[in-house]
Amino acid sequence: MARHYDAIIIGAGIIGCATSLALGRKGWKVLNLDRLPAAGYGSTSGSCAIIRPYYSTLDGSAMAYESHFYWNNWADYLGGDDIDERGLIEYHNVGSLVMKTEANDYLRPTMALMDQLDSPYSEFTPEQIREKLPVWNTESFYPVKRPDDPEFGVANDEPLPGAVLFHAAGYISDPQLATHNIMRAAEIAGGEFQYNAQVVEIRRADGRVCGVILESGESIDAPVVLNAAGPHSSKVNQMADVEKSMQVKTRALRQEVAHVPLPDGYRRETACVTSDSDIGLYTRPEQGDALLIGSEDPPCDPHEWVDPDDYNKDFTEQWRVQVLRTCQRVPNLGVPNQMRGVVDLYDVTDDWIPIYDHSDLPGFYLAIGTSGNQFKNAPIAGELMADIIEATQKGNDQDANPIDFHLKYIDHTFSSGFYSRLREVNQDSSFSVLG
Numbered sequence: 316m317a318r319h320y321d322a323i324i325i326g327a328g329i330i331g332c333a334t335s336l337a338l339g340r341k342g343w344k345v346l347n348l349d350r351l352p353a354a355g356y357g358s359t360s361g362s363c364a365i366i367r368p369y370y371s372t373l374d375g376s377a378m379a380y381e382s383h384f385y386w387n388n389w390a391d392y393l394g395g396d397d398i399d400e401r402g403l404i405e406y407h408n409v410g411s412l413v414m415k416t417e418a419n420d421y422l423r424p425t426m427a428l429m430d431q432l433d434s435p436y437s438e439f440t441p442e443q444i445r446e447k448l449p450v451w452n453t454e455s456f457y458p459v460k461r462p463d464d465p466e467f468g469v470a471n472d473e474p475l476p477g478a479v480l481f482h483a484a485g486y487i488s489d490p491q492l493a494t495h496n497i498m499r500a501a502e503i504a505g506g507e508f509q510y511n512a513q514v515v516e517i518r519r520a521d522g523r524v525c526g527v528i529l530e531s532g533e534s535i536d537a538p539v540v541l542n543a544a545g546p547h548s549s550k551v552n553q554m555a556d557v558e559k560s561m562q563v564k565t566r567a568l569r570q571e572v573a574h575v576p577l578p579d580g581y582r583r584e585t586a587c588v589t590s591d592s593d594i595g596l597y598t599r600p601e602q603g604d605a606l607l608i609g610s611e612d613p614p615c616d617p618h619e620w621v622d623p624d625d626y627n628k629d630f631t632e633q634w635r636v637q638v639l640r641t642c643q644r645v646p647n648l649g650v651p652n653q654m655r656g657v658v659d660l661y662d663v664t665d666d667w668i669p670i671y672d673h674s675d676l677p678g679f680y681l682a683i684g685t686s687g688n689q690f691k692n693a694p695i696a697g698e699l700m701a702d703i704i705e706a707t708q709k710g711n712d713q714d715a716n717p718i719d720f721h722l723k724y725i726d727h728t729f730s731s732g733f734y735s736r737l738r739e740v741n742q743d744s745s746f747s748v749l750g
């Protein structure tokens with residue numbers, strides 16, 4: 316006889332685990348299935364795990380600001396500080412220093428959003444930037460170029476006018492451990508996890524979802540199935556035949572993140588996350604005395620859309636491009652011969668805003684399109700998904716009447732219609748990983 320659950324979640328990444336925890340706390344019997352051997356081994360494991368409150372939209376920023384409090388009160392969220400034999404993650408709440416540039420309108424719109432949300436920040440002069448980050452060069456090189464451009468590395472006449480330090484920001488020590496923490500909490504709430512279990516078919520009966528079939532041939536029953544398959548989301552949507560009717564779709568984007576030795580003079584005590592649209596990069600300190608360098612996807616870099624089952628997992632010239640761009644900002648940064656870091660995938664929507672929604676197939680739900688920027692939001696996304704699923708299963712029409720969601724720490728309510736699969740592409744988005 317087939318096993319039966321209240322809900323099956325495809326994926327045990329941070330989004331799938333957080334949704335399992337939230338549904339478990341509502342009393343649901345949940346099974347997470349993952350094709351990989353453990354929780355958080357998919358794209359979550361490659362995450363830079365940066366926490367920051369600024370997005371391009373008010374609702375996006377509100378959820379991100381709220382997430383800071385979840386990470387700061389991690390044991391409360393999990394239900395105890397002894398729930399995981401591997402220990403709990405650390406949130407390094409070091410702030411994020413964002414350079415004021417032409418590309419971000421010198422952060423005027425961002426500061427206006429932070430004012431609306433009462434999210435604290437401090438404006439920095441170039442001198443204060445150099446005090447905090449002594450190795451930082453505050454010249455401007457905008458627009459972002461590739462190293463083969465003859466103007467690459469040539470500073471503009473005007474230096475950067477300054478930066479803004481956002482205080483509700485930092486990074487998580489270990490994104491995979493964060494997922495393991497949530498998975499253990501979900502197990503305490505009654506959740507089950509099955510690994511090396513690839514879903515190959517979404518089953519239907521009477522026009523509704525009724526379960527899944529695994530590669531092993533096993534059939535499992537559930538009236539609710541959630542697609543939390545990360546960069547494989549589009550493939551899973553195709554299995555369920557729900558993609559055609561979606562206004563906003565998802566696809567996998569290849570990314571390279573460089574880890575290079577910290578330059579001499581980099582002071583870990585005052586270091587923070589940096590975001591720099593002048594050179595198209597973000598950085599943060601990484602374990603092992605390294606500097607982590609990620610791309611903000613400047614227009615001069617081609618997007619590499621890939622098949623998540625068949626892409627190049629080796630570093631390419633892009634790794635060197637990112638390191639050389641950083642050398643503009645940090646002139647004494649060495650460029651090692653050995654490339655280290657991460658090659659992984661984002662699951663990107665047309666407007667780089669995720670989809671948290673139901674679908675046209677009753678009982679089939681979507682927590683996808685996290686666009687390189689939803690690690691931080693996962694605990695809230697899980698609770699939002701659990702509320703959407705519960706309300707929809709009780710008969711609410713999520714398209715006509717999307718539920719409201721209250722962010723308890725910052726006392727802000729937003730409509731979940733913001734994350735609808737049927738939305739018009741949101742023109743307020745940055746159309747980049749910045750969301």
Ligand SMILES: Cc1cc2nc3c(=O)[nH]c(=O)nc-3n(C[C@H](O)[C@H](O)[C@H](O)COP(=O)(O)OP(=O)(O)OC[C@H]3O[C@@H](n4cnc5c(N)ncnc54)[C@H](O)[C@@H]3O)c2cc1C
Nearest residue numbers: 326328329330350357358359362363365514545685690691
């Ligand atoms: C390089 C990089 C840097 C990032 N940096 C940041 C950052 O600094 N801050 C931030 O907030 N966000 C960041 N992100 C984004 C964040 O990490 C993701 O939004 C988040 O981890 C996505 O989690 P997920 O659970 O949706 O996906 P995943 O972790 O990919 O989990 C999906 C799971 O589904 C499984 N799966 C897929 N198909 C099937 C199937 N058919 N059957 C069974 N299982 C299946 C996979 O094996 C996988 O484990 C970054 C992402 C990357 C790649």
